[in-house]
Amino acid sequence: xxxxxxxxxxxxxxxxxSSCPDVTKERARExxxxxxxxxxxxxxxLRAGPYGDxxxxxxxxxxxxxxxxxxxxxxxxxxxxxIPGLLTTPSGAIxxxxxxxxxxxxxxxxxxxxxxxxxxxxxxxxxxxxSNNSWMHxxxxxxxxxxxxxxxxxxxxxxxxxxxxxxxxxxxxRVGELTAPVVLSDEMMPGVVSLPHGFGHDAPGTRMxxxxxxxxxxxxxxxxxxxxDAISGNAVLNGVRVEIGPxxxx
Numbered sequence: 001x002x003x004x005x006x007x008x009x010x011x012x013x014x015x016x017x018s019s020c021p022d023v024t025k026e027r028a029r030e031x032x033x034x035x036x037x038x039x040x041x042x043x044x045x046l047r048a049g050p051y052g053d054x055x056x057x058x059x060x061x062x063x064x065x066x067x068x069x070x071x072x073x074x075x076x077x078x079x080x081x082x083i084p085g086l087l088t089t090p091s092g093a094i095x096x097x098x099x100x101x102x103x104x105x106x107x108x109x110x111x112x113x114x115x116x117x118x119x120x121x122x123x124x125x126x127x128x129x130x131s132n133n134s135w136m137h138x139x140x141x142x143x144x145x146x147x148x149x150x151x152x153x154x155x156x157x158x159x160x161x162x163x164x165x166x167x168x169x170x171x172x173x174r175v176g177e178l179t180a181p182v183v184l185s186d187e188m189m190p191g192v193v194s195l196p197h198g199f200g201h202d203a204p205g206t207r208m209x210x211x212x213x214x215x216x217x218x219x220x221x222x223x224x225x226x227x228x229d230a231i232s233g234n235a236v237l238n239g240v241r242v243e244i245g246p247x248x249x250x
Contacts, residue, residue: 001036005029008041012048013055019048023055031055039064051076104231121157123171123240125197125219134198137211149216151180152194153244158184161244168247171195173222173240179247180217193244195219 006025013023020028031047032040043064046052053061067074089095128148136142151169153161163169165184170177171193180195188194200218201211220237227236 001038001041005032005041005044008044008048012044019050019052020054028055031057100231107230120241120243122192123173123219123222123242124192124194124238126152126194127196127198131196131198134201134211137198137201137214138208140210143210143214147181147214147216149180149196149199149214150183151244152183152185152188154188154190154192155184155186156190157188157193157244158182162246162249163244170245170247170249171222172243172245173224174226175224176221178217178219178221193242 009025009028012018013020013028014025015021028044028047032043046062046064046067047055049062051062053059053063053066062074083094084092087094130142131137131148151171153163153169158164161169163182165182167182168179169182170179195217197219199216200221201208202215203218206212222240222242223235223237224240225235227240228234229236
């Protein structure tokens with residue numbers, strides 16, 4: 001905490017470019033008190049912020065004490081525009097179509113139209129209102145009921161792949177394989193299947209008794225470390241290429 005507080009104060013007091021150039025670190029620490037903890041850091045940030053008291057006890061600006069005394073909030077007035085001052089783009093405008101993105105459109109179109117049925121299916125994620133990732137999986141009243149870690153499949157795809165509702169399907173990518181019960185849904189686009197994320201509570205070391213009883217499967221096991229988004233460099237976690245078939249089939 002001392003290191004963080006020192007870093008915060010180093011950026012907001014005592015130097016010409018800081019928000020409180022006439023306040024020394026020693027004076028700031030005196031006003032913040034000597035009780036360690038995150039509240040001192042929050043108090044420092046409030047005091048040095050745009051509505052803060054600038055470490056001046058006579059000021060009517062914000063500090064943590066005044067904020068705590070107003071549990072229903074403090075009206076700071078009308079919102080003020082920050083654009084274009086915050087923009088650091090070469091044009092000085094919000095660039096909705098930078099060349100980095102538009103230059104990749106041709107590759108995107110080719111990838112959309114170049115796939116065939118022989119390329120397998122695309123796996124996308126989803127979440128449920130009653131689970132919201134894994135946050136609520138260990139609460140009995142929310143976890144009980146029907147299985148929600150299911151594979152949504154378009155009926156036409158299910159017929160082509162030899163799958164039926166309620167049957168276990170094998171989902172296989174280049175790097176992993178898992179099984180999940182099939183739910184037929186005409187809301188799915190043909191060629192696309194869906195597994196919810198946030199499941200797989202049977203992994204070693206998991207210590208959530210309720211969630212483990214509804215473990216489901218971890219769809220991240222299918223994510224290919226070689227699949228990287230060309231523009232951002234992020235791992236591809238949606239639109240994963242998979243092969244689907246009945247569980248137990250070769």
